Amino acid sequence: MPEKYIGQIVQIIYQDAKGKITQRTIRIRKIVDGKVFAYDLEKRAPRPFRMDRILSHFPVSFHAS
Numbered sequence: 001m002p003e004k005y006i007g008q009i010v011q012i013i014y015q016d017a018k019g020k021i022t023q024r025t026i027r028i029r030k031i032v033d034g035k036v037f038a039y040d041l042e043k044r045a046p047r048p049f050r051m052d053r054i055l056s057h058f059p060v061s062f063h064a065s
Contacts, residue, residue: 013056
C-alpha cells in the first residue's frame with residue numbers, strides 16, 4: 001500500500017490470521033515495518049493491519065448529495 005494514502009480514507013479487503021476475510025473502511029495514520037496503523041471507521045477504534053494480509057485496497061470518496 002503506497003504511503004500516498006496516509007491521512008486518507010481507504011476501503012480494504014483483509015484476511016485475518018484465522019483466514020476470515022472482511023471488508024474494512026479505515027483512515028490510514030501511518031505505515032511502519034509492513035504494518036498499516038489506521039482508525040477503523042466501523043469499529044470506531046485504532047487498529048493495526050499487516051500489509052501482507054491486505055488483499056485489495058482503494059481510496060474512498062464521499063460526496064454530498
